Amino acid sequence: MKTITILVPCYNEKSGIEIFYSTVKKVTDTISRYNFEFLFVDDGSKDETLHIIKKLQHKNRDIFYISLSRNFGKEIAMLAGMDHVSSSAVIIMDADLQDPPSLIPQMISEWEGGYFDVYAKRLHRSGETWLKKSSSKIYYRILNKLSDISILVDVGDFRLLDKKCIEALCSMRECQRYTKGLFSWIGYKKKAILYDRDSRKTGKTKWNYRKLIHLAIDGITSFSTVPLHISSWLGFFVSLCAFIYMLYIIFKTLIHGDPVPGYPSLIAIILFVGGVQLIVLGIMGEYLGKMFNESKHRPAYLIVESNIDHFSRVNKM
Numbered sequence: 001m002k003t004i005t006i007l008v009p010c011y012n013e014k015s016g017i018e019i020f021y022s023t024v025k026k027v028t029d030t031i032s033r034y035n036f037e038f039l040f041v042d043d044g045s046k047d048e049t050l051h052i053i054k055k056l057q058h059k060n061r062d063i064f065y066i067s068l069s070r071n072f073g074k075e076i077a078m079l080a081g082m083d084h085v086s087s088s089a090v091i092i093m094d095a096d097l098q099d100p101p102s103l104i105p106q107m108i109s110e111w112e113g114g115y116f117d118v119y120a121k122r123l124h125r126s127g128e129t130w131l132k133k134s135s136s137k138i139y140y141r142i143l144n145k146l147s148d149i150s151i152l153v154d155v156g157d158f159r160l161l162d163k164k165c166i167e168a169l170c171s172m173r174e175c176q177r178y179t180k181g182l183f184s185w186i187g188y189k190k191k192a193i194l195y196d197r198d199s200r201k202t203g204k205t206k207w208n209y210r211k212l213i214h215l216a217i218d219g220i221t222s223f224s225t226v227p228l229h230i231s232s233w234l235g236f237f238v239s240l241c242a243f244i245y246m247l248y249i250i251f252k253t254l255i256h257g258d259p260v261p262g263y264p265s266l267i268a269i270i271l272f273v274g275g276v277q278l279i280v281l282g283i284m285g286e287y288l289g290k291m292f293n294e295s296k297h298r299p300a301y302l303i304v305e306s307n308i309d310h311f312s313r314v315n316k317m
């Protein structure tokens with residue numbers, strides 16, 4: 001019988017783990033043609049998340065866990081999980097029950113129908129502010145314009161991935177991961193399932209605007225070099241304007257002389273050009289920083305403890 005792994009990254013989710021397990025278990029118990037196992041990745045939680053997972057694991061043989069040495073972020077936690085599965089398919093789910101387990105049977109039947117990546121697409125997002133929704137909409141529009149691959153809008157990490165996709169994702173060892181983009185990059189036949197996203201059942205969201213902006217910049221700089229082209233064009237355009245203005249000044253001085261020293265225009269130009277230079281340097285810095293971090297070839301994560309003995313692709317570089 002084939003096995004399907006439910007992969008759950010958890011960071012400070014003590015209030016939700018048990019109810020998550022029992023809720024999802026109810027659904028998976030109705031599907032008898034597969035074995036199900038749960039893999040919880042404790043992403044360096046500061047509360048009793050790991051303790052609760054271990055307690056649950058003592059009572060249930062279908063639970064596996066990995067505990068990371070610190071908080072590495074959800075993207076890396078998912079990678080750690082994927083590195084350690086050997087099943088035929090993986091379903092990635094959030095621990096807060098925002099991803100409805102009721103979609104699992106449908107995901108599995110689409111997978112059986114020949115799709116490699118069955119993802120859930122949100123129709124409505126309840127419990128999120130207007131600002132978050134509209135900024136995310138604008139962001140994805142820009143990201144899709146800038147990058148060669150198309151990144152799906154209103155799609156989270158809740159999806160079923162075939163073994164093939166997992167192998168492909170694990171072979172990409174970049175540490176600053178933008179998993180949403182990687183899902184598109186690997187290709188394979190994809191299928192969407194539509195659903196309404198509920199608000200969190202327990203605990204609170206781990207995202208704040210600082211983290212989201214970080215992820216947003218990672219998304220653009222991982223999948224597009226267009227900002228570098230834009231900065232070259234910007235530099236070219238500003239130089240052209242400066243050159244035209246210089247000709248104008250020279251002719252004006254030759255014809256009318258120079259009655260008043262041009263202090264205001266001088267300051268305006270210096271500030272403008274200085275600003276453009278800083279922007280361009282900043283953009284280059286983003287890419288350089290990425291290269292710097294990746295060139296260190298550090299392992300993406302470190303494990304403190306786990307009950308898995310088949311460390312299949314562990315810490316493969």
Ligand code: UDP
Binds near residue numbers: 009011012098
């Ligand atoms: N998560 C994680 N590491 C982090 C932040 C979040 O493993 O650094 C997990 C978290 O425990 C949850 C999932 O990622 O299972 C989604 O997080 P959250 O619900 O906070 O995100 P949102 O649903 O608000 O986008």
Ligand code: MG
Binds near residue numbers: 096098205
């Ligand atoms: Mg959530």
